[in-house]
Amino acid sequence: MRVLSMNRRTLLHVLGGGALACAIPRARAADARRLRIGIMAGEDEDIWRKVAANAAKDGLTLEIVTFSDYNTPNEALSEHDIDANAFQHGPFLQAQIEARGYRIVAAGNTYFSPIGLYSSRWHAVSDLPKGAVIGLPNDPSNEGRALHLLQHLGLVSLSPDAGLLPTALDVTENPHDLNFRELDAGIVGRTLADLDAAIVNTNWAFKAGIDIEKQRIGEESLDNNPYVNFIAVNESDAHAPWVATLVNAVHQPDVRQAILSIYHGAVVPAWS
Numbered sequence: 378m379r380v381l382s383m384n385r386r387t388l389l390h391v392l393g394g395g396a397l398a399c400a401i402p403r404a405r406a407a408d409a410r411r412l413r414i415g416i417m418a419g420e421d422e423d424i425w426r427k428v429a430a431n432a433a434k435d436g437l438t439l440e441i442v443t444f445s446d447y448n449t450p451n452e453a454l455s456e457h458d459i460d461a462n463a464f465q466h467g468p469f470l471q472a473q474i475e476a477r478g479y480r481i482v483a484a485g486n487t488y489f490s491p492i493g494l495y496s497s498r499w500h501a502v503s504d505l506p507k508g509a510v511i512g513l514p515n516d517p518s519n520e521g522r523a524l525h526l527l528q529h530l531g532l533v534s535l536s537p538d539a540g541l542l543p544t545a546l547d548v549t550e551n552p553h554d555l556n557f558r559e560l561d562a563g564i565v566g567r568t569l570a571d572l573d574a575a576i577v578n579t580n581w582a583f584k585a586g587i588d589i590e591k592q593r594i595g596e597e598s599l600d601n602n603p604y605v606n607f608i609a610v611n612e613s614d615a616h617a618p619w620v621a622t623l624v625n626a627v628h629q630p631d632v633r634q635a636i637l638s639i640y641h642g643a644v645v646p647a648w649s
Contacts, residue, residue, distance in 0.1 A: 411438045412619060415450040415462035418443035419584055420639050425463075427635045432626035437619060439626075447516060447562065448473075454611060455479045461614075461623060463487050466604040468541045469518035480612040485624030486647040487606045488636050492522050494530065494595035495566070495587050496574040502530050502595050505573060508554045512575030514562035517542050522597075522604055523576035524548065527555075530595045541603065579643050589643045605647045 416425055422443060429439040442459055444450045450462040451473050461484065473479055499505055513523045521542040527533045534550035535543045545557045560568060566577040566585030574594065582589060597604070608627065610620055626632075633646045 410436055410619070411440065412461065412623065413440045413442050413459040414623075415442045415444055415453055415459040415464070417447075417450075417464045417580060418445055419580060421464070421580070423639050424632060424635050427629075427632045428626045431629050431632065432623060435622050435626065437622050437626065439623075445563075451477075451479055451481060451609070454481060454609065457611065461608055461610045461620075463608045463627075464606065465609065466518070466606050468521065468603055469516070470609060472517045472542060481609050482612050482615050483607040484610045484615065484620050485608045485627065487608060487627055488644050489599050489602065489605050489647045490579040490640075490644045491597040491599070492519070492526055492576055492578055492604070493582065493589070493593045493597075494526060494574055494576050495569060495582060495592045496572075496594050497569050497592060498573055499594065502532065504594075505532070505553065505555075508556060509573035510556045510558055512558050512560055512565040512568055512572045512577075513545075514565055514576065514578065515559040516562060517544075519562050519578065520544060520559065526576060526595065526597055529597070579640065582643075583640070589641065599645065599647075607647075 414425065416422065422441065425439070425441050429441065432439050442453070444464070447464070447469070450459070450464055451470070453459045454462050467483065470481060470483070474481065494502070511527070513520050518541070521539070521544070524533065524535055524543045524545070524547070528535050532553060532555060533548050536547045536549050539547035545559070558572065562578055563581055563584070565575050566581045566587055569575050569585065569587060577585065577587065579589070608624060614620060628648045636644055636646050
């Protein structure tokens with residue numbers, strides 16, 4: 378398995394035909410046994426080493442391309458600079474489709490990463506003081522998800538018309554006078570010491586050094602949850618034979634165990 382690392386600046390240079398264009402050649406339809414898969418840098422790299430080994434048994438060679446921000450993997454997929462990505466859930470993809478017109482579809486579930494409410498000051502939701510400052514991820518899908526978690530925890534009420542993508546403007550009741558600080562998803566966890574609490578995606582919580590078990594004071598449930606992560610491919614590739622092979626390489630016992638071990642049970646496999 379070969380791993381390439383890409384950030385938005387590098388990708389745009391590649392797409393612009395600069396000197397790095399050879400770093401990640403465009404997908405070739407005739408080479409369907411060698412695929413480029415985009416994931417987020419970090420813990421998922423260890424998981425995808427297992428996936429790549431499973432895929433190799435079926436004659437599929439995976440080249441793993443790591444990204445450092447949430448927007449670039451779908452841009453790279455839409456441009457056919459990678460063949461698939463695995464980092465997002467449905468509401469995030471839908472928001473990007475609406476904003477950018479991508480023709481990208483889900484191909485198979487990977488895992489469920491509950492978004493959590495964390496605090497280094499308070500031990501329970503009931504301890505949060507009036508006027509508490511709460512950090513929220515600022516991208517549309519994750520901010521909406523965070524606000525729904527606050528509603529689930531009984532801290533706010535949201536307008537029923539807001540759907541899955543509410544903003545702070547859709548908060549109709551805020552009995553604790555919570556103050557929201559909207560930050561990039563990759564930064565909000567790193568500012569936890571300056572906040573009363575923050576809602577952080579599990580992968581970013583690990584990167585920020587948050588103690589998942591000790592500092593989590595609230596989290597989502599998997600039941601009927603739309604935020605399950607999946608492998609995504611271009612709509613034109615949805616029925617390509619390699620897609621089923623790739624999904625099967627993920628849906629294996631060793632990958633299930635890797636997910637549970639690497640994330641210490643805080644992330645769970647999302648296939649039966």
